[in-house]
Amino acid sequence: xxxxxxxxxxxxxxxGQQVTLSCSPISGHRSVSWYxxxxxxxxxxxxxxxxxxxxxxxxxxxxxxxxxFSNSRSEMNVSTLELGDSALYLCASSLWGTGSNEQFFGPxxxxxxx
Amino acid sequence: GENVEQxxxxxxxxxxxxxxxxxxxxxxxxxxxxxxxxxxxKRPQLIIDIRSNVGEKKDQRIAVTLNKTAKHFSLHITxxxxxxxxxxxxxxRPDTGNQFYFGTGTSLTVIP
Numbered sequence: 001x002x003x004x005x006x007x008x009x010x011x012x013x014x015x016g017q018q019v020t021l022s023c024s025p026i027s028g029h030r031s032v033s034w035y036x037x038x039x040x041x042x043x044x045x046x047x048x049x050x051x052x053x054x055x056x057x058x059x060x061x062x063x064x065x066x067x068x069f070s071n072s073r074s075e076m077n078v079s080t081l082e083l084g085d086s087a088l089y090l091c092a093s094s095l096w097g098t099g100s101n102e103q104f105f106g107p108x109x110x111x112x113x114x
Numbered sequence: 115g116e117n118v119e120q121x122x123x124x125x126x127x128x129x130x131x132x133x134x135x136x137x138x139x140x141x142x143x144x145x146x147x148x149x150x151x152x153x154x155x156k157r158p159q160l161i162i163d164i165r166s167n168v169g170e171k172k173d174q175r176i177a178v179t180l181n182k183t184a185k186h187f188s189l190h191i192t193x194x195x196x197x198x199x200x201x202x203x204x205x206x207r208p209d210t211g212n213q214f215y216f217g218t219g220t221s222l223t224v225i226p
């Protein structure tokens with residue numbers, strides 16, 4: 001089974017721009033979560049989608065948004081980029097509701113804002 | 115919401131010694147506690163997990179213990195090896211959904 005994939009792997013943007021990141025979950029996984037990882041802050045939860053619906057949202061400003069498509073692929077968008085948005089963005093997929101708990105992470109997208 | 119605290123932030127041990135990493139959580143509704151290992155430049159990988167109805171779980175050199183009353187759980191690695199060097203994250207998931215709350219990580223260095 002193919003793992004979680006994320007594109008692009010690296011991205012460089014300037015302040016004020018917007019960016020869209022993509023995540024393809026493991027086949028059959030309907031829950032997709034997004035995290036921001038920065039040094040010293042660990043993994044901070046952005047949001048979780050299940051069957052195209054956002055079920056949970058972390059404590060991030062409205063500039064961070066996401067969506068999920070019918071094939072469970074997910075995108076997250078960050079508008080009006082700030083320097084502090086530079087981070088590794090990880091998505092994770094899981095089989096929710098089947099008794100399985102494990103989240104499988106993608107390789108991440110490294111976003112640098114200049 | 116849930117708050118997970120993790121200690122220590124850095125840990126150095128001699129090869130063959132044991133390493134212990136501790137986490138506390140705040141939400142008594144949390145019922146699932148995974149531990150992830152993240153090597154430099156790689157994605158986090160699940161190494162062991164425990165559900166709230168179990169007090170201890172072992173997998174070879176790795177064990178996790180959970181004290182629901184005190185709301186803390188710990189990772190124990192015995193007979194450490196250089197390849198155990200990585201950042202370890204604990205997490206908690208409340209039973210209200212599939213939202214995971216992570217600790218800030220422990221950078222473990224095993225000195226040969």
